[in-house]
Amino acid sequence: MTGAWALMAWPVILPLLGAVLALLVGRGGVRIVAGVASVATLAAVAMLAWEVATVGALHQDIGGWGAPLGIAWRADGLAVLMMLTVGLVGSLISVNALDHLGSREDREYLPLWLFVWCALNALVMSADAFNLYVTLELTTLGAVALIVVRRDLPGLEAGLRYLLFALPGSLCYLLGITLLYGAYAALDMGLLAQRVQPGPVTWMAAALVTVGLCLKTPLFPLHVWLPPTYGGAPTPVTALLSALISKGSYYVLFRMWLEVFAPVLDAEVGQFLGVLGAAAVLWGSLLALSQSKLKQVVAYSSVAQIGYMFLVFPMATSGARSGAIYLVVSHAAAKASMFVAVGNIHQAVGITELGSVQGLAYRMPFTFLAMALGGISLIGIPPSGGFIAKWYLLNAAIQTHQWWWGGVLLVGSLLAAAYVFRILRGSFLPLPPGVEVRSIPLGNELAPLALALIALVLGLVPWFPLDLLAVGAAR
Numbered sequence: 001m002t003g004a005w006a007l008m009a010w011p012v013i014l015p016l017l018g019a020v021l022a023l024l025v026g027r028g029g030v031r032i033v034a035g036v037a038s039v040a041t042l043a044a045v046a047m048l049a050w051e052v053a054t055v056g057a058l059h060q061d062i063g064g065w066g067a068p069l070g071i072a073w074r075a076d077g078l079a080v081l082m083m084l085t086v087g088l089v090g091s092l093i094s095v096n097a098l099d100h101l102g103s104r105e106d107r108e109y110l111p112l113w114l115f116v117w118c119a120l121n122a123l124v125m126s127a128d129a130f131n132l133y134v135t136l137e138l139t140t141l142g143a144v145a146l147i148v149v150r151r152d153l154p155g156l157e158a159g160l161r162y163l164l165f166a167l168p169g170s171l172c173y174l175l176g177i178t179l180l181y182g183a184y185a186a187l188d189m190g191l192l193a194q195r196v197q198p199g200p201v202t203w204m205a206a207a208l209v210t211v212g213l214c215l216k217t218p219l220f221p222l223h224v225w226l227p228p229t230y231g232g233a234p235t236p237v238t239a240l241l242s243a244l245i246s247k248g249s250y251y252v253l254f255r256m257w258l259e260v261f262a263p264v265l266d267a268e269v270g271q272f273l274g275v276l277g278a279a280a281v282l283w284g285s286l287l288a289l290s291q292s293k294l295k296q297v298v299a300y301s302s303v304a305q306i307g308y309m310f311l312v313f314p315m316a317t318s319g320a321r322s323g324a325i326y327l328v329v330s331h332a333a334a335k336a337s338m339f340v341a342v343g344n345i346h347q348a349v350g351i352t353e354l355g356s357v358q359g360l361a362y363r364m365p366f367t368f369l370a371m372a373l374g375g376i377s378l379i380g381i382p383p384s385g386g387f388i389a390k391w392y393l394l395n396a397a398i399q400t401h402q403w404w405w406g407g408v409l410l411v412g413s414l415l416a417a418a419y420v421f422r423i424l425r426g427s428f429l430p431l432p433p434g435v436e437v438r439s440i441p442l443g444n445e446l447a448p449l450a451l452a453l454i455a456l457v458l459g460l461v462p463w464f465p466l467d468l469l470a471v472g473a474a475r
Contacts (some may be wrong), residue, residue: 002405004058007051008073010044011083019114022107031098034110038094041117042087044330049080052471053464059127074127077471082124085329087337088115089102089196089243089451096340096447097236099347109149109236116142116245120256123248129177129260132252134366135171140166140216143281145157147233158232162241165215165225169249170210180204189259198264206261211252211274216249219273219310220280223303227287230299235343238295243336247328250309257313258321267314274314278408280307281286285415289422292359294345294352298338299417304412305331307395311405314397322469323392329465330385330458334377337451341371349438358421359431365465366445369428373452377421378460380413 018037028403052058057076075137094113116139124134144166148159181187183202184195196202215222230238257265257454284303305327312324344367346352361368376385390409397405431437458465 004051005060006074007044007048008058008075010062010473011041011048011231012118012125014044015114015118015121017257019111019359020373021117022111022114027374030107030110034060034094038087038091039093041121041452042091045080045083045087045121045176048075049084049468052080053468054418057464068262072127072130072187073125077126079124081329081468082247083121085247085332086117086120086124086244089332089453090240092447092451093236093239093243093336093340096343096444097234111304112142112149113240115292116146116240120244120248124251127178127189129189129192129256130187130450132255133174133177134345136173136216136248136252138171139245139248140170143241145228146237146240150234150235154442155234158229159226161232162229165218169212169215172208172215173252174212176208176212177209178207179457191257192260193263196264198262202261202264204266206256206269209256209261210446212335213253213256217246217253217306219276219306220283220303223280223284223306225327226303227296227299230302231293231295235295235346238299239336239339239343242299242339243332246302246306247332248327250306254312254321254324258316262316266382270313270316273310274405277307277310278405280304280308280310281408281412284409285412285419288419289415289454292354293338293389294354295342297354297423298335298342301378301419304416305335308390308409308412309406311393311397315393315402317396317399319399320396320467323389323396325469326385326392326458326462326465327389330377330389330455333451333454333458334374334384334386337370337374337448337455338378339446340451341367341374344440344448346427347440350438354423355426358426358429361427362431362439363437364445364450366442368424370445370448370452371427372420372424374448375416375424375454377452377455379416381410383456383459384453385462388459388462389441400439469475 014037018033045410057093060073062071076120087365097109119135119138119142123139126132126135144159144163147162148155178199184192184194186192218226281304284300288300291300302335309324312320337388342352345357348364351357376382380386380390394409395408397403
C-alpha cells in the first residue's frame with residue numbers, strides 16, 4: 001500500500017489486527033498486544049491528520065471500483081478530527097478500565113474495544129450511505145458485546161435494551177437508503193447530493209433516516225433507553241457509549257442532513273429538529289437535577305448535551321456546523337472524564353449515591369478536579385471546549401436572527417451549572433465518621449484528569465481543530 005490508500009487504511013487495519021491478535025494470545029499478552037495496537041493506531045491517525053491538514057481531503061476508491069458501484073473512503077477534516085477524538089478518548093477510558101475489570105473481562109474488553117475503534121474509524125471515512133450502515137452496525141454489535149462483558153444481570157438487561165432499540169433504528173435507516181437507491185440508483189454521498197430531488201420518495205427516505213439515527217443517538221423523546229442502559233453497563237463501557245459510540249449515529253445524521261438532504265428539505269423540518277434538541281436540553285437537565293444516584297445524574301446530562309448538537313439543523317451555517325462538531329469533540333472528553341470519575345468513586349466507597357461523595361475531594365483530589373473541569377466544559381465556562389462550541393452556536397443564532405436558540409443555550413448552561421455544583425458541593429464537606437475509603441491506583445485518578453484536560457485544551461487552542469474542520473467541508 002502506498003500514498004493516500006496506505007494513510008487511510010492503516011487506522012482501520014491496525015485496530016482490527018490488534019483485536020484478532022488479542023483474542024489469540026494468552027491472558028498475559030492481551031494488554032501488551034492492545035497497547036501496541038493502540039499506540040500504532042494513534043500514530044497512523046496522527047499521520048493521516050497531518051496529511052489532510054497540509055495537503056487537503058483525501059479520496060480513495062476501494063478495490064479500484066468507483067461510484068456508483070464501488071465503495072469509497074473520504075478523509076476530510078471532519079473525519080480525521082473524529083478519528084483523533086475516538087483514539088485519544090477511547091484509549092484513556094480503556095487504561096482506566098483495566099483496573100475495574102477482572103482478568104476474564106479484561107481479556108474480552110480489550111479486543112472488543114479495538115474492534116469498535118476499527119468500526120468507528122471506518123465509519124467516519126465512509127463516503128457512501130450503505131457503507132455507513134454497515135460500519136454503524138458493526139459499532140452497534142461491538143457496543144452490545146461490551147455492555148454485557150461482565151455477564152451479570154444488570155449488564156445483560158442493559159445490553160438487551162440497547163439492542164432492542166438500536167435494531168429498529170438500523171431498520172429505519174436501511175429502509176431510507178433503500179428508497180434513495182431505488183429512486184436515484186446511487187448510494188455515494190456526492191452523487192446523491194447531486195441527484196436528489198424534492199418529492200415524496202426523498203421526503204420519506206429523509207424521515208426514515210432521521211428517525212432511525214435519532215433513535216440510535218438518542219434524541220428526546222427517543223432517549224428512553226439511555227438512562228437505564230447507562231446505569232446497567234459497566235462504568236468504563238458507559239463512558240465509551242456516551243463519549244464515542246453514540247457520536248457515530250450523530251455523525252451519520254450530520255453528514256446525511258447537511259450534505260445529501262440539505263437542498264431538498266424545508267427550513268421548517270430543521271426547526272423541528274431544533275425544537276426536539278431544545279426539549280432535550282431542558283428535559284435532560286431537569287431530570288439530572290432530580291436524580292439521587294451519581295451515575296444517573298451524569299447519564300441524564302447526556303440527554304441534555306445531545307440536544308445541543310441538534311441546534312445545528314435549524315441554523316445550518318458554517319459556524320453552526322463548526323460549533324456542533326466542536327461540541328461533539330469537547331463533550332466526548334468531558335463526559336468520558338465524568339463517567340470515569342464516577343467509576344473511581346464507586347471503586348473507592350462502593351456506592352454511587354449522590355451523598356456518597358461527601359468529603360471525598362480531600363481523599364481523591366485528582367478525581368474531583370477532573371469532575372470539576374469536565375463540568376466546566378459541559379456548562380460552557382471559558383476556557384473550555386464547551387465554551388467555544390456554544391459561542392459558535394450562539395453566533396450562528398444571532399447571524400440567522402433566531403435568538404431563541406441563544407436562550408436555550410443560556411438556560412441549558414445554567415441548569416448544567418446547577419447539577420454539576422450539586423455533585424461537587426458535598427465533596428468539600430468533612431468526611432463522615434466511619435466511612436471507609438479504599439485507595440485506588442494513581443493511574444486511575446490521572447485518566448479522568450487527562451480526559452478533562454483535553455476538554456480544557458480544546459478551549460485554549462481551538463484554532464487547529466477549527467482549521468482542520470474547514471478542510472474539505474461542504475459549503
